Amino acid sequence: MTTRRKFIQGAAVAAPAALATPALAQSTITWRMQTYAGAALAEHVIDPAIEMFNKIAGDRMQIELFYADQIVPTGELFQALQRGTIDAVQSDDDSMASPTEVTVFGGYFPFGSRYSLDVPVLFNQYGLNEIWDEEYSAVGVKHISAGAWDPCHFATKDPIRSLEDLKGKRVFTFPTAGRFMSQFGVVPVNLPWEDIEVAMQTGELDGIAWSGITEDYTVGWADVTNYFLTNNISGAWAGSFFANMDRWNELPEDLQTLFRVCCDQSHYYRQWWYWGGEANLRVNGSKLELTTIPDEEWATVENAALEFWEEIAAESDVKRRVVDIFKQYNSDMLKAGRPYRYT
Structure with a gap:
């Protein structure tokens, strides 16, 4: 290796x-x-x-x-x-x-978005652009x-059909997503991007939570994993x-x-x-079998994300400003109803 x-x-x-x-x-x-x-x-x-x-x-x-x-x-x-x-x-x-x-908040902030269009709207209409400009300047x-970019899903060697199945799984993911999912027994692993396919083959990793199914097929990860969990941690990478x-x-x-x-x-x-x-790849892809954690069980993860948001917001005034924007945006989308959000 x-x-x-x-x-x-x-x-x-x-x-x-x-x-x-x-x-x-x-x-x-x-x-x-x-x-x-x-x-x-x-x-x-x-x-x-x-x-x-x-x-x-x-x-x-x-x-x-x-x-x-x-x-x-x-x-x-x-x-x-x-x-x-x-x-x-x-x-x-x-x-x-x-x-x-x-x-x-970069990468996959847990459940910060549901769809890819959420990200540009948050930046261009809800004020994130101004905060990012201040911070980087x-x-x-x-x-x-x-x-x-794409939503964040687990691609794994073994099937994930319950939260119990996540426990102990060594997963390549983003820092904040890993920090959040560790409370459910996931073991975040940090490796160079080019090493991931090899690490899956050697057993150093049990799974990947770095992308959606499009990237799994595009970069070769669908060739070294067997299952794709349809529940996602976030609807779009920022x-x-x-x-x-x-x-x-x-x-x-x-x-x-x-x-x-x-x-x-x-x-x-x-x-x-x-x-x-x-x-297309969920419907027509032949390499990965789809699995799902039931909605009522996955709601535990979604509810934990809201607590995680508050944990992040308590760290600084700037983080509080960003979390408040996420909360306002998601509240607005829920009130707007279909097709923006489904209750």
């Missing part, structure tokens, strides 16, 4: 994604960007946006894209971005260990925009695009606008790719 890991990581570092124009003018602005995603996933969640940017920007600016852990480990992305080792990043706050008050990083503040401020306004537009294109692409992919 160690040999395989070293080989995978060595191969990953060998070359960046081949998206930059081969011959550039001497005046071309060049950025290095690293995503949280490995190559197979990046083909959907970031490659199209950067290819579009490079094509339109031409000799004025080119972005060289690196995949998960190619320059630095994902957990060190923030420090690398702040130092200027990397000029831009695509990640969630939680995975890249941002030293901000909003970090716990204070530490020299530009928060460009946030968007939604991730963002970030840039080093100095490098961002150096860009002409039109290139800043172009980068924002390409980020928005990426957010839009993921909305339909994940939404359709999740349904």
